[in-house]
Amino acid sequence: MNLHPKATILDADQIGRIVRRMAGEIAEAHRGLENVMLVGIRTRGVPLAEAIADELDRLEGFRPPLGTLDITLYRDDLSLVAPKPVVKESHFPEPIQDRVVVLCDDVLFTGRTVRAALDALLDFGRPRAVRLAVLVDRGWRELPIQADFVGRKVPTSASEVIKVAFAATDDGTQVQILDRPAGA
Amino acid sequence: MKLLVRGGRVVDPSQGLDQPADVLIEHGAVVRVEPSIAVPAHGEVLEARGLVVAPGLIDIHVHLREPGQESKETVASGVAAAVAGGFTAVACMANTSPVNDSRLVTETILRSAERAGLARVYPIGAVSKKLEGDEMASFGQLAAAGCVAFSDDGRPVFNTELMRRALEYSRHFDRPIVQHAQDLDLTGDGVMHEGTSSACCGMPGIPGLAEEVMIARDLLLAEETGGRYHVAHLSTARSLRLVREARARSLQVTCEVTPHHLLLADRAVIDAGFHAHWKMNPPLRDQRDVEGLVAGLADGSIDAIASDHAPHTADEKVLEFQTAPFGIVGLETTLALCLDRLVRPGRISLSRLIELLSTGPARVLGLPGGTLRPGALADVTLIDPERELEVVAARFRSKSRNTPFDGWKLRGAAVATIVGGRIVYRAD
Amino acid sequence: MTEAIWTKKDLLGISELSTAEIELLLATAESFAEVAERPVKKVPTLRGKTVVNLFFEPSTRTRVSFEIAAQRLSADIVNFSTEGSSQSKGETLFDTAKNIASMFPDFVVVRHRHVGVPAMLARELAAGVVNAGDGSHEHPTQALLDALTIRRHKGRIEGLTVAMVGDIAHSRVARSNIHLLTRLGAHVRVAGPRTMVPAEIGALGVEVVWTLEEAIRDADVVMMLRLQLERQSRFLFPSLGEYAQLFGLNERRLERAKPDAIVLHPGPMNRGVEISSAVADGPRSVILDQVGQGVAVRMAALYLLAGARGGGR
Numbered sequence: 001m002n003l004h005p006k007a008t009i010l011d012a013d014q015i016g017r018i019v020r021r022m023a024g025e026i027a028e029a030h031r032g033l034e035n036v037m038l039v040g041i042r043t044r045g046v047p048l049a050e051a052i053a054d055e056l057d058r059l060e061g062f063r064p065p066l067g068t069l070d071i072t073l074y075r076d077d078l079s080l081v082a083p084k085p086v087v088k089e090s091h092f093p094e095p096i097q098d099r100v101v102v103l104c105d106d107v108l109f110t111g112r113t114v115r116a117a118l119d120a121l122l123d124f125g126r127p128r129a130v131r132l133a134v135l136v137d138r139g140w141r142e143l144p145i146q147a148d149f150v151g152r153k154v155p156t157s158a159s160e161v162i163k164v165a166f167a168a169t170d171d172g173t174q175v176q177i178l179d180r181p182a183g184a
Numbered sequence: 185m186k187l188l189v190r191g192g193r194v195v196d197p198s199q200g201l202d203q204p205a206d207v208l209i210e211h212g213a214v215v216r217v218e219p220s221i222a223v224p225a226h227g228e229v230l231e232a233r234g235l236v237v238a239p240g241l242i243d244i245h246v247h248l249r250e251p252g253q254e255s256k257e258t259v260a261s262g263v264a265a266a267v268a269g270g271f272t273a274v275a276c277m278a279n280t281s282p283v284n285d286s287r288l289v290t291e292t293i294l295r296s297a298e299r300a301g302l303a304r305v306y307p308i309g310a311v312s313k314k315l316e317g318d319e320m321a322s323f324g325q326l327a328a329a330g331c332v333a334f335s336d337d338g339r340p341v342f343n344t345e346l347m348r349r350a351l352e353y354s355r356h357f358d359r360p361i362v363q364h365a366q367d368l369d370l371t372g373d374g375v376m377h378e379g380t381s382s383a384c385c386g387m388p389g390i391p392g393l394a395e396e397v398m399i400a401r402d403l404l405l406a407e408e409t410g411g412r413y414h415v416a417h418l419s420t421a422r423s424l425r426l427v428r429e430a431r432a433r434s435l436q437v438t439c440e441v442t443p444h445h446l447l448l449a450d451r452a453v454i455d456a457g458f459h460a461h462w463k464m465n466p467p468l469r470d471q472r473d474v475e476g477l478v479a480g481l482a483d484g485s486i487d488a489i490a491s492d493h494a495p496h497t498a499d500e501k502v503l504e505f506q507t508a509p510f511g512i513v514g515l516e517t518t519l520a521l522c523l524d525r526l527v528r529p530g531r532i533s534l535s536r537l538i539e540l541l542s543t544g545p546a547r548v549l550g551l552p553g554g555t556l557r558p559g560a561l562a563d564v565t566l567i568d569p570e571r572e573l574e575v576v577a578a579r580f581r582s583k584s585r586n587t588p589f590d591g592w593k594l595r596g597a598a599v600a601t602i603v604g605g606r607i608v609y610r611a612d
Numbered sequence: 613m614t615e616a617i618w619t620k621k622d623l624l625g626i627s628e629l630s631t632a633e634i635e636l637l638l639a640t641a642e643s644f645a646e647v648a649e650r651p652v653k654k655v656p657t658l659r660g661k662t663v664v665n666l667f668f669e670p671s672t673r674t675r676v677s678f679e680i681a682a683q684r685l686s687a688d689i690v691n692f693s694t695e696g697s698s699q700s701k702g703e704t705l706f707d708t709a710k711n712i713a714s715m716f717p718d719f720v721v722v723r724h725r726h727v728g729v730p731a732m733l734a735r736e737l738a739a740g741v742v743n744a745g746d747g748s749h750e751h752p753t754q755a756l757l758d759a760l761t762i763r764r765h766k767g768r769i770e771g772l773t774v775a776m777v778g779d780i781a782h783s784r785v786a787r788s789n790i791h792l793l794t795r796l797g798a799h800v801r802v803a804g805p806r807t808m809v810p811a812e813i814g815a816l817g818v819e820v821v822w823t824l825e826e827a828i829r830d831a832d833v834v835m836m837l838r839l840q841l842e843r844q845s846r847f848l849f850p851s852l853g854e855y856a857q858l859f860g861l862n863e864r865r866l867e868r869a870k871p872d873a874i875v876l877h878p879g880p881m882n883r884g885v886e887i888s889s890a891v892a893d894g895p896r897s898v899i900l901d902q903v904g905q906g907v908a909v910r911m912a913a914l915y916l917l918a919g920a921r922g923g924g925r
Contacts, residue, residue: 070643073655073685073915084618084919086636087643087912123652372846383810384627386748386787387727457735458728502706506726506747 003161003178009154010175012167015135018151019048022133023055025149030100033060035128037099039067041117042088044106047166048135052104067092069103074116090120097125102149106164108134111145136175138162186210186224187605189564192232196239197539198555207237209562212604217556230607232566235599238538239556240272240563242545243515245337245362245416245440245490248274248305251292252281257495257583259296259305265493265515265582266303267609270598272563273304274493274515275549278315279338285310285321287329294330302608303601304563306332306551311341311350311361320349327357332549335362337416340398342368347402351411360412360438360549363402365423366466370394375506377450377467385454387505390467392420399423403430406437414548415439417492419466421476428485438548440488441477443514443521448588449474453505460501460508461588464494481532481540488545489537491518495584513582517589519565520573523596527569534569562605571597571611618916622734622741625750626791634756634792640912641760641905647684648907658687658918661718665691666708666733667744668724673879673903674744674754678721681910687718705729709736719914722746740917742910748782753913754878755788757905759796761898762833764905765874770797775827775869776818777859778837778886779808779848785878786837790816803827804837804859807848824859831869835876836861836887852885862888866896874898 010018030036033056040049046068057063070088078084103117114132121130133149138156154177156162161178165171189207194217196202206221207214223229243266249257259276266274276293278284284293290307297305309326311334313319323334334354341347341363350361371394376382378389399415403426406413418424418439430437444464449471456462480486494511501508519541526532532540542565546554553563575592577585601609618636626634647653663682667675675691682689692712705724709732712720717739722730727747734741745751762769774793780786780802793800794817801819802809803826814820821827828834839855849855861875875887875897883889892899 073647073657078657078918084916087640087915089643089646091646119656123655124650378810380812380815383781383812384787384816385727386750386782386784388748389810457731499706504705504724504726504732505728507705 003180006160006177006179008174008176010152012173015173015175018135019051020055022149022151023052023059026052026102026133027056027060029148033062033064035100036064036102037067037092037094037096038064038102038104039069039092039121041103041105041113042068042070043169044164044166045104047168048106048133049104050168051166052133065093067096069117069120071113071116071120074120076112076116090124092124095125096121096127098128100129100131101127102131102133104133106135107162108132108137108147109140111141111143114145115143135164136162185212185605186227187230187562187602188221188223188227189230189232189237189566190221192235192237192566194237194556195535195538196556197535198239198543199557201556202535207556207564209564209602209605212562214556214558214560214562216558230566230600234568234570236534236567236569238565238567239542239554239560240601240603241270241519241541241565242273242551242553243271243491243493243518244275244488244545244549246274246276246493246515247279247495247511248276248293249495250280250296251289255497255583259293260300261581261583262493262515263297263300263302263305265513265580267601267603268581268598269516270519270565270567270601271303271515272565272601272603273306273551273553275306275308275332277308277335277337278310283310283314284308284331285313285315285326287325290326290329290331303603306330306549308333308335308337308362310334311336312346315339317341317343317346320346320353323354323357323359327359331359332551333360333362333414335364335416337362337364340364340366340368344401344405348405348409351405351409351413355409355411358412358550360414362414362416363398364416365395365398365402367394367397370397375463375467376453377469379450379470381450381454381470387453387458392422392469392473395420395466396422396426399426403435403437406430406435407433410436412436417442417445417466417490418486419445419469419477420473424476424480424485431485438487440490440545440548441480441486442490442492443518444512444588445469446474446477446481446489447521447525452588456588458505460503460505461512461586463505463508463510464492464512465510478526478531481526481536486540487548489518489522489540490545491515495582496586497584501586512586512588513580513584514587515582516580517575517587519567520575520594520597521589523567523569524594528595562602564602565598566600566602567596568599569596571595571599573597618920621917621920622730623752623913623917624730624734624741624743626752626755626788626795627750631795634795637756637909637912637916638760638763640916641756641908644911644915645905645908647911648904654684654686656686657915658682658685661687661918662716663687663689663719663721663914664712664715664717665689665693666712666720666722667691667693668722669745671723671745674723677903677906678744678910681907681914684907685911685914687914709733713737713739719917740920742913742917745784748784748787750788751784752788753906753909754785755792757902757909758789758835758876758878759792760905760909761876761902762874764901765898766832769793772798772832773830774798774800774833774835775831776800776802776835776837777824777827777861778804779839779843780804780813780837781808781810782840782843783837789835790818794818801827801831805849805855808843824861824865825868828865828869831873833874833876834861834866834869838878838880839882839886841882856885860884860886860888861891863890863894866891876902878902
């Protein structure tokens with residue numbers, strides 16, 4: 001698939017500021033934070049969760065535990081995907097029972113990833129509550145799912161692709177909007 | 185009935201002949217082979233320009249399955265396949281049902297062959313009654329009825345005493361004992377060659393020893409008894425060494441090899457995903473054996489190439505490797521395979537190939553034919569060495585299609601087959 | 613990390629896999645091992661898929677392991693065990709294959725006493741075929757779970773010395789393991805009675821020695837093979853006692869291996885024959901670990917094959 005970069009919509013500085021605000025909102029919504037666990041959805045929800053955790057540490061002097069969730073096995077399009085994506089482990093530092101789990105993901109689009117993440121998460125235990133934090137909400141929902149903490153709403157067309165990069169997993173930190181050429 | 189085969193290259197190893205010549209045939213016999221013969225009055229002319237004119241090819245090891253297993257093959261379908269493959273005569277093994285251990289069965293086969301009227305059929309009688317290895321079959325009756333040799337092929341003559349007596353008694357009729365040399369104890373439940381490939385894939389193996397031990401025993405018996413002994417489908421280099429040594433001691437020993445043992449090695453079984461079309465007995469041996477056998481063709485220690493044409497129905501050959509029956513068909517592929525894979529790359533000469541497919545086999549079983557000398561049977565095979573051919577098993581005249589060579593592209597094939605002066609096959 | 617993708621419809625043997633494919637299977641299995649530790653040991657991945665367990669040879673542990681694997685992936689599993697019935701006839705096998713095909717399974721897990729039966733079914737069936745052991749040929753999931761076990765304990769496979777002792781000639785476990793371990797860079801040493809070690813096995817890249825002592829000297833991993841008792845009647849060994857004396861692993865002999873060597877056995881064990889109870893139940897034994905890894909490996913196999921088939925029909 002050939003994707004043409006169209007524009008960089010957020011650079012590293014902007015992302016830093018947005019993450020700081022999101023961390024503030026999370027701290028405000030969950031006073032004390034003791035019960036909060038951040039869970040990044042693989043792949044790019046993980047560096048987002050880490051960035052939020054770093055900010056919370058700086059703002060509140062408390063770094064909530066961090067989990068990672070691999071939703072591959074729960075995808076509703078799995079039977080249509082060939083060959084199969086590589087399965088990675090899910091990991092939680094502590095049981096999620098009775099915790100407030102803040103699911104973190106880079107982009108909220110159709111909502112199907114979050115649906116799979118909720119199913120996956122609930123197989124690991126019964127959290128007291130689950131919240132959703134996303135860096136970019138690009139619209140085009142196919143399921144009734146909304147984020148509790150949104151970094152930036154970005155109106156997009158269906159053919160566009162939002163590409164989030166973090167220094168931890170990619171070359172640098174930025175959000176780009178890319179175009180899928182017609183007919184591809 | 186006169187027929188002039190005109191303008192071909194006559195290759196007749198029996199006379200050391202390899203030259204352009206015409207062949208005149210009258211009343212089922214060769215009259216003359218000369219550079220230029222005038223067209224006889226009331227005679228037919230067969231143009232042979234660009235073709236090789238050879239004494240009719242003889243396959244001394246085929247299974248025609250009649251009587252008893254007509255779903256695999258009949259005498260009629262078998263000889264149709266034979267003439268299409270360039271063979272003017274075949275010798276058929278006794279493991280029919282009932283076994284060819286009595287003149288009744290021999291006569292049945294000969295009657296069917298006569299009705300079919302294509303290739304000559306020489307039945308081989310059983311060594312033991314019902315091939316059970318217990319009692320000797322009536323060699324005298326069988327010989328009188330037309331059997332040209334005795335063999336329990338499909339199984340070995342395993343009992344040493346029986347083999348000794350068979351070699352002694354067969355001398356009365358001057359017929360060879362054709363041995364399917366296989367020690368059954370050493371074979372066990374083996375289904376492919378025991379060697380690197382079987383070690384790598386875990387398929388139960390049949391060691392070369394199973395054949396060699398039996399041949400070594402038989403050669404001692406042949407030496408002691410003075411009987412004529414012929415090794416069917418010899419498959420290992422060491423077997424060939426044993427035969428060579430015996431010949432050096434002037435024993436009356438001959439041997440044949442099959443095209444598949446000359447062209448395929450055991451690794452092919454794995455590469456074919458264990459398809460039973462690669463299952464035969466003896467099994468495909470290793471590359472060293474293949475090389476050894478090809479060397480034996482060239483140096484003269486092998487007397488004949490025979491197909492071991494062994495038809496089986498598709499239902500049987502789709503079974504898993506270890507369950508499916510042994511054997512492949514070969515009448516319609518033997519000549520083309522040998523031309524393309526042995527003569528074309530220069531491993532043997534064309535004249536040597538004709539010797540291995542005609543003169544040699546005739547000598548092994550003491551058959552008429554194998555020569556174009558004046559007065560000989562007018563059995564002639566016309567070969568186009570440049571004819572392109574793709575093996576298409578689905579179009580075989582044989583009733584069975586069990587061949588590993590399906591889809592092979594070959595150059596060189598029979599284009600006309602003449603039996604007793606009559607053209608019984610012409611390629612389109 | 614892994615760039616490899618799985619494209620094979622079937623898992624028939626280790627010998628036909630590339631190193632990257634083996635690594636992918638192992639990496640996937642490692643991820644699946646985590647599922648066993650969850651409170652809910654089930655993921656919806658293969659919901660609506662059907663696995664047919666086609667066992668022509670008795671085997672409880674392998675069959676159950678595949679059953680659990682399929683169930684943890686939410687697939688439906690049907691057991692079609694024909695052990696003891698008149699399945700020795702090939703006609704029936706072919707007909708069985710056709711019958712199974714008409715039920716539209718997504719996977720067929722097959723064990724048969726004949727070499728190549730899984731390959732044959734793979735040609736006949738649209739379903740993905742997993743070889744659960746064919747004759748003395750291959751038992752790929754066993755080799756994979758052994759590799760996973762070794763990795764868990766040793767952290768790697770490359771550079772390890774693995775001793776494999778017993779009936780090499782008739783062991784599909786040995787054959788699959790030899791293919792896998794040599795491919796991943798282990799040094800494999802095999803030993804056993806000369807009647808049970810084909811001279812040509814060296815062609816697979818293993819070192820052949822003729823005593824147990826030589827085989828396990830400084831070994832990191834000792835893999836004991838099950839002695840099939842019926843071999844005695846084929847003149848391959850004279851008695852269990854003599855076999856145990858020459859090729860049985862006991863604590864004293866194990867001292868020749870590296871101090872941290874681990875001991876594997878594919879099971880079921882003949883205690884006191886190829887392995888003493890003290891070793892089998894001792895601190896170096898990882899035999900029960902092997903069983904545990906089996907489920908993860910089989911989940912990985914089913915998962916990857918599901919992808920190669922391009923999903924549901």
